[in-house]
Amino acid sequence: MSAVPGTKFFQVSMSRRTFRDIHGILLLDKPLGLSSNQALQAARRLVGAAKGGHTGSLDPLATGLLPLCFGEATKIAGWLLGSRKAYEAEVRLGITTTTADLEGEIVQTRPVPVMDDATLEAALALLRGHIVQVPPAYSAIKKDGVPLYVLARRGEEVDVPAREVDVYRLEVIARDGDTIRLHVECGSGTYVRSLAVDLGEHLGCGAHLTELRRLWVEPFMKPEMVTLEQLSALAEQSSDAPEAFVLPVSAGLDHIPRVDLDAEQTRVMGFGQPIPLEGTTLRGRCTAWGADGRLMALAEVSDEGVLRVLRGFNLPTD
Numbered sequence: 001m002s003a004v005p006g007t008k009f010f011q012v013s014m015s016r017r018t019f020r021d022i023h024g025i026l027l028l029d030k031p032l033g034l035s036s037n038q039a040l041q042a043a044r045r046l047v048g049a050a051k052g053g054h055t056g057s058l059d060p061l062a063t064g065l066l067p068l069c070f071g072e073a074t075k076i077a078g079w080l081l082g083s084r085k086a087y088e089a090e091v092r093l094g095i096t097t098t099t100a101d102l103e104g105e106i107v108q109t110r111p112v113p114v115m116d117d118a119t120l121e122a123a124l125a126l127l128r129g130h131i132v133q134v135p136p137a138y139s140a141i142k143k144d145g146v147p148l149y150v151l152a153r154r155g156e157e158v159d160v161p162a163r164e165v166d167v168y169r170l171e172v173i174a175r176d177g178d179t180i181r182l183h184v185e186c187g188s189g190t191y192v193r194s195l196a197v198d199l200g201e202h203l204g205c206g207a208h209l210t211e212l213r214r215l216w217v218e219p220f221m222k223p224e225m226v227t228l229e230q231l232s233a234l235a236e237q238s239s240d241a242p243e244a245f246v247l248p249v250s251a252g253l254d255h256i257p258r259v260d261l262d263a264e265q266t267r268v269m270g271f272g273q274p275i276p277l278e279g280t281t282l283r284g285r286c287t288a289w290g291a292d293g294r295l296m297a298l299a300e301v302s303d304e305g306v307l308r309v310l311r312g313f314n315l316p317t318d
Contacts (some may be wrong), residue, residue: 023071086171
């Protein structure tokens, strides 16, 4: 790993680790200063997982819940990526920056008008619901395969297309002078930095994001997060100890219906073939469990009552 602030306790020698097939989900409390990929690689080394991926990036200046998928759980990373999320955000009014957060250079400073709660609420109301948002130029969105932040840092002009996003909740937690703390619940693809910028424009003074913490990601609504410090301490005790924090793959799918298969259906699903389900009213996505109690697939029941595999799992039996 490169020398990044805050990583000195998390550097684990590759020669000291035994990487193995670990399947499951780790609810990491990402620290300040690490990119999502740096946090993933640090956690993967500490756990000793051979394969891993994360479920949606958090900026280096953001902290909080970053679900990490190991082994077969990587097959549902995209499923978790599109889930509803909640954040606590701190916004500073009166200053706009190149990156819409603390990392960028100041572009403009404007006086913050005196406003009552009703004025602030009117501005927030414009940002709730199904809205059109322009993502920051400094973002991981790709143009011709190149992240926009790379183009922006080169000094190239970046034309960021607007996108439709969903903001379910946007409420004031506290106000202190020109600083506002917000609770945000939103859908996939929503940029909280853009919400901060748009709020500042609606108020006529500009704004940027100064802090961001992700509180939860559906279905992990009350996550018991683990820090890299905790994983590091456990790894010093025993190389296998950090694995205790890894949840089963099914933890990411427990919020959708479950279909239990009999022995013959289990055999048929093992070949990836569709299975007619008689007498069921279930429709849509579900999990399919074999007769041996093993999670076999993320599946879908058609309008005709036919169960089909969306993503099959090759999990070991207990």
